[in-house]
Amino acid sequence: MRQFDVIVLEENASPSVKWIPPFEDPALGWFRNSDWNQSLQSIDAEWVVFAYPAAKIDRDFLNNLAEVIEGFPMVDAFAPRLKFEGHFYGGLLLNGAKGLAPISENEKMRYVAASNPLIAVFSSRIIQRTGQFDMELPPEFRLMDYALRMAHAGGKMFSVPYLVTTLESDSASLVNGLYLKDKNAVAPLWEIYYKTLPISFLIGFTFRHLTTIPKFLGFDKDKKRRQFKRDKATALSKFRAEYLKEVSI
Secondary structure, eight states: OEEEEEEEOOTTOOTTSOOOOSOOOTTEEEEEOSOHHHHHTTOOEEEEEEEOTTBOOOHHHHHHHHHHHHHOTTOOEEOOEEEETTEEEOOEEEOGGGOEEEOOTTOOSEEESBOOTTEEEEEHHHHHHHOOOOTTSOHHHHHHHHHHHHHHTTOOEEEOTTOEEEBOOOOHHHHHTTTTOSGGGHHHHHHHHHHHSOHHHHHHHHHHSGGGHHHHTTOSTTHHHHHHHHHHHHTTOOOOHHHHHHTBO
16 A cells, blocks of 8 residues: 555646656555546545645655654644745634634644645545545535545544645635635535534524525525435534534634
8 A cells, every 4th residue: 555645636637638747656646637536536545635736745745744644643634734925824714604714824733624725635544434525516615525524424634834835836816715715605615514514503604694595495406415415424423512613713
């Protein structure tokens, strides 16, 4: 079994275009596919890094990750920080009815609800329990959704300040979108809240964002599909109140 698999989450990746990984190592597997779930079928490593192309994955980052994993053997997932123009973009905390909020740049080690949308690390054992990505969500919401579903499967995500990589792109849109503050974030966040969080969170979020009330009342054709997803995510849930408090503001 390899030590790491790296899945490059590139949208619209063309299978006809030959892709060359930045480096190769016998203990490392690289996968690039616009179908995130197809890449999951190729996993043969203890740990899997999911990253957008803009997040730099090099030997230094993976060596640092190996040390972090060894230091925290009971953790199932990590939320690396991204460094860009002197700032650090780390994991996310549940912020009640407001949605999710970033941890402080000076935050110490702690559990988080989700990683930033561009990079996350999960153990293969928790991936087996959590299942596939929800491809009906926009790409920038999938890692967040996966982390919250992982909590129902008994996993926890940890933020270690010195687990850092850089954002190689100078695209302002990537940075601006890291914490999902755009008005277009409301609908996907509501779906995630419905699927993974207690009803008190959902009610608060709904009445803070009144456009979601019709869906809350079930006045749409997706009610059954949405309930099926929630039942699947929360069946035999291990998402304890204590952990929910730890990953909330």
